[in-house]
Amino acid sequence: MPYDVKLPDIGEGVAEGEIVRWLVKAGEAVKEDQPLVEVMTDKASVEIPSPRTGTIAAIHVEEGAMVPVGTVIISIAEAGDSAAPAAAKSHAAANATAGPTATVTAAPSAPAATGARVQATPAVRAIAKEMGVALESIAGTGPGGAITADDVKKAGAGGAKSAPIAATAGETRQPLRGLRRKIAEHMRHSLSTTAQFTFVAECDWTEIVAHRAEMKGKADAAKVKLTFLPYVVKALIQPLRDFPLLNSSLDDAKQEIVLKSALNLGIATATPDGLTVPVIAHADRLPLLALAREIERLSAAARDHSIKLDELQGATFTITSTGAKGGVLATPILHHPQVAILGVHEVKKKPAVVNDAIVIRDLGNLSLSLDHRVVDGQVGADFLYAVIERLQDPRSWLAGGDLL
16 A cells, blocks of 8 residues: 655644645655655745655645645555556545645656656755746756756746746736745734834944944954844844833733743845745844854755744744845834834935034934834834944944954
8 A cells, every 4th residue: 555645743833734836746756755745834834755765656635735734645655565656636635725726837848757856956946936947847967967056047048937827818827825825824914913003213324334344354254244134133132121022922812912031033034935034043142243144044044945943933023124125114014923023224325414514424224113002102212213322333332242
């Protein structure tokens, strides 16, 4: 009898997952530990490996379906099994909330050998997913036949894209799946649950710009990119201690404000699949360059799908920034159940009045979105101005031990 593979218990608190994309098909030979399927949970996108070597006998759940942990999602016929490979089945549908049912299939340009495992890193898989290119249709040019990012881009440019799910004159439809669907759900829930408002203030970054220039040699020696974000994280620490309501959450079920002692700061990060929020655990314990290194590491891990589940959990406050394209201001949406999120916007040289003289300064805005059920406007304003005060005078609180 074929071996039934069930959706595993991926992590604490995860009760179900969305079948985003099958990486194998019925009749295909697979090896132990070969990725079978990409699954999206409330916490992260993960690939489920094969627990056996054999042949795919049946796929029981369609892409886009939500299935509970423990549901049989695929069957593998091992050597000696008499069961013949079957077409995709749906006997698990009773336990699954069906999503879009059409499967995207690319026109193969150079199919992999039957039963061969597609060799591609998570980052390359993400690019292929974004471009709608089937990896199975590409001949890899990397070491050992591995598919590279360039291979995917060339295939996409050459027309080896998946057919659209549905199309009519003047429009193309794509299923809302995976991280994109989770973002949609979380944002809608946040807006419908909380009483959100945004307070915006201008910050003079001139001293941060100067300090960053002075630190460039040390940052280069440490092989780390020093951006404005580590400074923002460091500047937040004391104000979050002085205004503990900003480092809290609201337990809607119990109607209790939960004040957090740990300072775990989420850093919203753009990935090929959408926005992900890695978490710097105990951010108050890290000096400036260590923060820069951790932000860089977590962002890279989020983009190439190598980030660990616990690195996406436990945030008490979130920072979001779009870097050089940060714009004038925005109204960030709360990462519920947190009650505060800080938006960092473009910093550029502008005329400013200093000591009754017009001078050129590095100016940019900060947007603080809050849950008015927990934080009043005056408290939020006082908090933001405390952060700005520190950013405008970093030498008053950045000492040797806070740098390296």
